[in-house]
Amino acid sequence: MNAIVALCHFCELHGPRTLFCTEVLHAPLPQGAGSGDGTGRGEPADEEEGGIQMSSRIRAHSPAEGASAESSSPGPKKSDMCEGCRSLAAGHPGYISHDKETSIKYVSHQHPNHPQLFSIVRQACVRSLSCEVCPGREGPIFFGDEQHGFVFSHTFFIKDSLARGFQRWYSIIAIMMDRIYLINSWPFLLGKIRGIIDELQGKALKVFEAEQFGCPQRAQRMNTAFTPFLHQRNGNAARSLTSLTNDDSLWACLHTSFAWLLKACGSRLTEKLLEGAPTEDTLVQMEQLAELEEESESWDNSEAEEEEKGPALPEGAEGRELTKCPVESSLLSDCGAWQPRKLSVFKSLRHMRQVLGAPSFRTLAWHVLMGNQVIWKSRDSDLVHSAFEVLRTMLPVGCVRVVPYSSQYEEAYRCNFLGLSPHVQIPPHVLASEFAVVVEVHTATRSSLQAVGCEGEQPLSKYEFVVTSGSPVAADRVGPTILNKMEAALTNQNLSVDVVDQCLVCLKEEWMNKVKVLFKFTKVDSRPKEDTQKLLSILGASEEDNVKLLKFWMTGLSKTYKSHLMSTVRSPTALEPRN
Secondary structure: OEEEEEEEOOOOOEEEEEEEEEEEEEEOOOOOOOOOOOHOOOOOOEEOOOOOOEOOOHHHOOOOHHHHHHHHOOOOOOOHHHHHHHOOOOOOEEEEEEOOOOOEEEEEEEEOHHHHHHHHHHHHHHHHHHOOOOOOOOOOEEEEEEOEEEEEEEEEEEEEEOHHHHEEEEEEEEOEEEEOHHOOOHHHHHHHHHHHHHHHHHHHHHHHHHHHHHHHHHHHHHHHOOOOOHHOOOOOOOOOOOHHOOOHHHHHHHHHHHHHHHHHHHOOOOOOOOOOOOHHHHHHHHHHHHHHHHHHHHHHHHHHHHHHOOOOOOOOOHHHHHHHHHHHHHHHHHHHHOOOOOOOOOOOOOOOHHOHHHHHHHHHHHHHOOOEEEEEEEOOOOHHHHHHHHHHOOOOOOOOEEEEEEOOOOOOOOOEEEEEEEEOOOOOOHOOOEEEEEEEEEEEOOOOOOOOOOHHHHHHHEEEEEEEEOOOOOOOOOOOOOHHHHHHHHOOOOOHHHHHHHHHHHHHHHHHHHHHHHHHHHHHHHOHHHHHHHHHHOOOOOOHHHHHHHHHHHOOOOHHHHHHHHHHHHOOOOOOOOO
């Protein structure tokens, strides 16, 4: 992420000051240099974790070394700095981290070396500790402009027994020129920066309580209440943050935290180049994501109302609370519930065709494309899940309604993919219906077990798959055109699995374009049946199976596309009579 993260402090003597900042350097590595970049110059590598190599900053990058470097440094002079305004000692080279994956450097020092960057950070520091403050002087706030950059600022207090009001004022700021990116990163930055602040405040509180226990300052100040406070301060009044937290490695830890924050925040959001209009699958996925966000917001609002009514938490509140932190909860759940992936699963449509056999697979694929209900009965829920994940790739996203594994039968209007345990009874009218297909998975008998040619099918050889339907597909039936093309791609061994997947995407997009034309022709323009038949013949979809497929796929069109067509029809220009 092209940003600067800085720790700022409001000094009682010198006003707002920048204590520590971390910036990103995208300079390319010289040819022939190793991944460490600085190790060839005698720079020791101290730590390496998560693709970032930690090391002390080399002197070639030091902002101040000798009188000449000090005079050219954009930072304040030593005479204008006290212990509270200074982070790194004089002559300290600073810190640098090398990201081996991206060849990016994360450099930390007290002030940026570049004069323009120093001015931007300085202005953001002053504004974060003076005028741009949220109510209570502690909390997050956003400000900035196109010229000086946009700033995420979080102000907070650190306990100090020698300061006015027994606390000092600090802020952590993140500065970047991309306003949209910074706003979208607000929840992530708020959570991570809040964690850094809590850690600093916790360390300072322990030091404060220990000092107050040894020498209480409140009673001593009450005895000298009529003496001006500024004249009563001794030389230790302006204390450094390392003294307040009793942590000598504080700046190295902050460098690690800021470098990780910049790297993690930059890898969260990625830009994708979309050529042409978005596909129907993309539009449907965006609509489904928006619906999920609305449901989560309404769920959070209902939780807030319940909390206002009473302090008692409802059952399962702890579990719902974890969903508010998707990053941490997902990591914890993945680490805690990790299990080796089972091998008894379908890997692709070609794999499923080899396991089921060509006739059974064609029957199953025909029902999937026609929109009929596909029922799998098996004890192995992972096997059923993998089968549905493979079969759903044949359909547009909007046509897929899945109940992965249920203990009772669900009607066809609720789902077209249904997983059931073996003991669940299916209604007789469903078994006899031509609009449903049942795949029963049985454990193969020893006599039927035999070696299978493909290694990927070996774990599934312990199962027998029986495909039944009230309307079996005749072997000589032509079937929908897209099914024939899919089978041709699956049987072509010269095509890899990835190439076959791309063929399926192209075929689905081709037929979704036909669906769009048919939808506009019949639903929007309300053309007669004769014209519709002519259109179907032009589209190459006049056969019965193709017509059924188009009508079913019409249900997978996005709401965005349908509303766009309807708004076009209602416009004044669309109401003009045709010539």
